[in-house]
Amino acid sequence: MEVTRQKLDGLESDLEREKFRAKQMRARDMLRGDLDGKELEDYVQERVITSTLEKAFDWARGNSMFPLTFGLACCAIEMMSIPGSRLDIARFGFEAFRASPRQADLLILSGRISIKMAPVIRRIYDQMLEPKYVIAMGACSSSMGVFNNYAIVPADKFMPVDVHVPGCPPRPEALMHGIIELRSMVHDDPTLGWRARYSAYGTEEVVPKPAADATGVNVFGAGGTEDEVA
């Protein structure tokens, strides 16, 4: 995280300069202690807590993702060599493979998905908790690959996929690259990814709104209406 200071004369129009000036004035008021009540609350939520906390969350999320212990076919063998000594995915915090979908953040579809397995995978995906990410590893789970036949179905047909890794099977380095792409995506903005690609906005799991008379402050910034979130 870095703090940037903007120069006033770097701004384009008078209107922007005006807005920026107003922000500065409010900040001065806050520091002097002139703000109170709802104004202060809004200011804190907007300026200090939410933006930095969410960035911290994304940073932590992207650096300690738990993949699911889930191997399908050939690619699973290459996936298994990722935590091995040569590539050592622990450098990026992806090494804690979880056996239960409830504890996992990342589903790596490592291999071909048959029509018999697809409902099972969908159920596993549904059991994972948000935020969850999916990497389709290899040609088969992305596009059916060389087996373009009656028994295989690509992952995109029944579940959202964040990153596709090409190869048959992809080298572990390729999967590594996919994982790092996913990581930078999560760092940057976790809503990027499949929701942007499939234009599936509004499908986020929403934390229920606190009751009107609740006294606590919602520091997570979640739970607003769609307009507020946007």
Next chain:
Amino acid sequence: MPDAAGLEKLAAAIGPETVLGTVHTDCRSEISVRPEAIVSVLAKLRAEGYGDLRSVHGVDYFPEEPRLCVKYEMLSRELLDRVSVSVRVALDDPRVPSVTPDWPTANWPEREAFDMFGIVFEGHPDLRRILMPEDYEGHPQRRDFPIGGEPVIFTHNESSVPGWFA
């Protein structure tokens, strides 16, 4: 693989009334028999020393008739020799006696042949689909079953593939 004379000897031991023919090539010796006699044929081969059933294949001879075929690969570990037995059945009555009671190893291969070709093995303890989902319709490895899948989009067919240019 027995030589041509050895194959005829085996066929004679099985009995001329059940043997429909023999095939001998450089790489294969095969005895084709009547479907209803397959259990006794394999028992006779066991007595001749072919004590291991290695594999059961289902084959579709489309467009020849009778279309469906089951092949049994027998191995003799004493003679270091392999011989195959085949039975042909028609598509409208694809019934073959199961050899699973005598040869436990035929259990899953027979189920696979049922799944992929629709050959019914009578007397099989548990004849259900094994590889395809239970509610799947059709027998996918028959020759007239479409291979399925999706068309691969190239520049020459991108306007004709549905769902692409829409």
Next chain:
Amino acid sequence: MTTEARDLSGYRQMEESVTLSEESFVEGDRELLTLNIGPHHPATHGVLRLVVTLDGEIIRDVSPVIGYLHTGIEKTAEVKSYWKAIPVIERMDYLAYYFNGMGYCGAVEKLLGIEVPKRAQYLRVIHLELNRIMSHLVWLGTSALDLGAISVWWYCFREREQLLDLFEMSSGQRMHTRYVQIGGVAEEIPRGWEEKVREFLAIMPERADVYGDLLNKNEIFLQRMRGVCPASAESLRALGVTGPLLRASGDPWDLRKAMPYSSYEDFEFKIPIGTQGDNYDRYAVRLAEIKESVKIVEQALDGLPEGPYITEDRKVALPPRHELATSMEALIHHFKLVTEGMRVPEGEVYNAIEGPRGEYGVFIRSDGSSKPARVHMRDPSFVNLQATPALVEGHLLADMIATLAVMDPVIGGVDR
């Protein structure tokens, strides 16, 4: 979160595929419990599903449910020409890709009636045995992981990376190399490869001893292996079991010795067999096989004959690159082979080789065209997995996990 009621009746119908135990579910004051393991379970080595009927912790009945990885490879091979089907066939048993390719190419060669040059046979043997070591390493690492011994996995995968580097050097891919080609091998081994293989062979037996030391003195490992789930050679033979699983029961059946192919008769090696037929023997047999494979590769490298690496028959093998610029005939052959493929005379063949898990048999029916009319693989994992109920019934549930690990089923081979 939508809370609409779902119709579960169709789902229940699908569940009819599961055979439940015939036994009554209540016996006196005890009750039988049916437990579903898989298809997503870390200890089932892939997407195998087991429906287990338990009496306390004792297994009364187990029925494997397979097909979750069915890929239709045999059907796909029917629409590809003979040599374009090799990469598809190789993806069946994804730990034994050289063996899949060898079984298939050997069958096509039998149909074509062509002779494979001696050098190609030796190169095949070298790669097959290196692949056997690789397969056993993955097996050992994952089985030990199932039993809680995670450090062995780390060592096994370190050696596996070395092996894959060798494969990559000789063929360009780590897995599914398509090195075995109809009529020979795809390419000559590169310069410096032999030295690299010798370096690897020099350390491998020592490393195998290290694995042995790590496991053989581990009391937990021994408790879960010694005397667990033994089986007699006769019962396994009736079930069609082949490979190390059968040899652990004391039956020295190995196709490399019994019905040699690809010049295996030239090499001196032993067939490790077990005496008890328990899990420990199955483990020890495979560990000893690694060392025997090292010996075979050493002998093959020492005796590697000079000569072509693929048959000279231009109807089957691509002409060398330099001929394309000078010879019209070579150009025609090249074009024919790449576009249409080779025509294989009408006939049928069953070719069997000894793989790391048992007998890999390939049945091919040719109708005279350039595409196979039927390809069927007799995969050892598929046949060996049938023996699961016979092996584990009457034993503890935890022993089933150990037994499944040492049985080494590769689900890609089971479902194909």
